[in-house]
Every structure is written in structure tokens, then in C-alpha cells.
Amino acid sequence: MLSILHFIWMLIIGLIVLSFLAGSAMFLIWLERKVSAHIQSRLGPMRVGWHGILQSIADTIKLLLKEDIRPVKADKLIWWLAPFFVVVPSVMAFVVIPFGKTLIVKDLNVGILYIMAISSVGVIGIFMAGWGSNNKYSLLGGMRSAAQIISYEIPLILSIIIVVMHANSLSMQKIVAAQSGYWYIFYPNMALAFVVYIISATAEVNRTPFDIPEAESELAAGFHTEYSGMKFAMFFVGEYTNVFIVSAIATTLFFGGWHGYIFPPIVWFLGKTYSIVFILMWAKWTFPRVRVDQLMGFAWKVLTPISLVNLAITGWLLLK
């Protein structure tokens, strides 16, 4: 009996997380189109609903109704599984994100490690999509994505380690609790870590200026060239969910999570997160795409040494 109730409770929590995720991804897609439009002195979607707010819903309905085209020579199973490998890890990362003091699915004691481990699975999905499509552009996109994500994971994790060293815990809630006084962004070494984190995170989620896996001028659309309809929508939702998660982690690690005055914690958390999302979008519509060699050089010759030096300095400061 208890286990059935537990199962129903799990289903309810899962539904809440999934519906929040879908709504958030749709909102982010709309926001991206609006931000890009206003940066280019345009209006963006204006027709469906107030200022086009329902545009993403209309697009989802369109994508649901589209034919699911499969290339004849595609590797069927891998091709079919790839979108799930991209979406599921990003959904799983929601488990440990603290929206409020008690508003967290499960506060794992290895929270941040769990997120790092889970989000690395996404690259397998992208590579599977590239391989399974049996298309040279897709394959190149998948290869580039794998190389890029593996390279940028190192500075990303090194900058997260600095926060973990300060907070003395891997649990997300404990990291937030450690920032009840000052947010970590106000420490100079943490601010540097944040800069490294946000650059690496942009590369992790394949966004401009690091969008070489799907560079449309070179690779058509990269790994998702051959996908249409709902499978394409899953890649899209996965991308925007990842953007949300990356920003939510930045909020948790550097901006004090749900801490704030007057307003309820959830408002603070979402406000901070969407501000970071806006910064990512702002950067996306400002910077040109980098070359592959520049991308790799930047990860290994600039970000990784900076993170290592920062790590050493932080260790020295903590032991002093």
C-alpha cells in the first residue's frame, strides 16, 4: 500500500517537473526570438497571442502534426534513440535543482557531481544523432560536439570545484545555505570562476559563439539535419532545457540560489536564473562563431590554465 502511494507521489512530482520543463522551454524559445528581434531592431513574433506569447505552442502543434521522415540508410535504432538521450539527461538534472528551501525534488548529498555526471550523457545523444543519420554533415557535427563538450567540461568542473571547496559540500542545498551571508559572486576568485563557468557552459550547451556542432553555414544544421517533426522538437526542447539548467546551476553556485529579501524564494531563484539566461541570449546575438581550432585553443590554452591557477589560489586562501 505504502509503495503504491509512493509511486503515485513520484508520478505527481514527475508530472510537475515535466510540465514546468515544457513550459519553461517554450517560454525560453519565445524569449530567445524576442530578444534576438529587439537586438536587431525587429519585433519578433507578434501575431499569436499577446506579443506572440503563444507562438511556441502553435509551433509545437505544427511539429506534432509533421511527418516523421527517416533517411533510408539511417542506423534505425541509434537514430531513433538519439533524441531521448539528449532530452532525458536534461530532465534528470532537475532532480537536484533547489527552487526554494523545501522546493527541491531530492537533495542528494552529491548533487553537483550528479548534475555533472548526468549532463555528460547528453553528448552521447548528440553523437548518436550524428552517427545514426548517415549524413556527412551530421557526422561532422556530432564529432565536433563530442570534442567540444569533452574539452569544455574540464574548465567547467574546475570552476565548480572552487565553489565546492568554499562550501565544503557537494549538496546543492548546502551550497545555497553557505551563501546566506554573501553570495559567492562577490569573492574575486569566485567571480573569475563564474566567468570561466559561464563561457564553458555556453560551449556545453552548443550556443553561439560556440555553436560549431550545428553551424548552419558550414554543416547545414549539424547533428539534427535529418530530424523532423517531434524528434527535432525534442532536440530543441533539450537545448533550451539545458540553457535553463546551466543558468540554474550558476544561480545556485554563485548568486546565492533562492536567497533574497521581501519576495518569496522561488521568485528570486527564477528571477536570477532568467537574468543569466538573458545574458546567454545577449551573448548569442552579439558574438560571431569561433573556428574549431580557436575553440579548442581557447579551452586548453586559456580557460584550463586560468581555472587551475584560480584553484591553486583558492586552496592557498582556504588553508592560510
Added chain:
Amino acid sequence: MINYPKNFIIGAWSLIKGLAVTLKYFFKPVVTLQYPDEKLSMNDSYRGLVGLNPEKCIVCNQCVKICPTACLAIASRQEDKKKTLETFKYNMELCCFCGLCQQVCPTGAIIMTNIYEISVYDRKKFDIDLLNVKKYDEWTDTTVK
């Protein structure tokens, strides 16, 4: 090697300058016009559809003669010493909107209006009798009610 830090700083500064530019444009007013809802108003010197003021017309036929594409045709009848218009045909399909008819008209009867929404679904609608057209707004299909 000595240039490396210098290049790094210059590059980072250029990125910040780029961000400043896009942020400035983000808060600037947009230039898009939501066409069917908002319309540009043309000034009086705009050469749109040809319009006629029948009371002023003295049927001198100068506009018909000057028209380079021969899109105007006048039929009139003689009453005592005065000519009266019967039809004033204007074939918009041929019109090149040069404005010569307006320039040559001695009484200012024929004018270029500032109407620019001139697409129709029926080709026959291009053949207009300017005496019968009251309002061009009712004539065009593109005008949003």
C-alpha cells in the same frame, strides 16, 4: 609571445564593446511597421493612383496627349461652346506613375493621389472610369476593413 596578453585584452575589450552595442539596440525603438494594422502615411508629393476632380476638367485633352503609356482616354460631348465629360477611362495596368498628366493639367483637375495599396484580385478592376470612382478605398482589395 609578448603580444599575447595585449591581444587578449584587446580582444576581451572588443567583446565588451560589442555587447554594449547590442544592448543599446535592444532598448532602442523597433523599426518594424505592423503593416495591415499600422500604415505609412504618404506625403502629398507621392505619386500614387491618378485621381480626377470632374468639376475642374475643361476637356482640353492635354493629359491624354502627354501620357507616355497612353493609359488615359476621354470621351466628351459638345454642348453650345462647352465640352462635358462623358467618360474618363484610366487603365491603371499601363500607368507608369510619371505624374506628367498632373503637371500638364491647366486647371489642376487631374492629380496624383497618395494611395499606394493598388493590388487587386481581378484584372478588370484595373480599367477604371474615374468619373464613377467615388472612393479609392472601396476599390482596392488590399484595404483592410
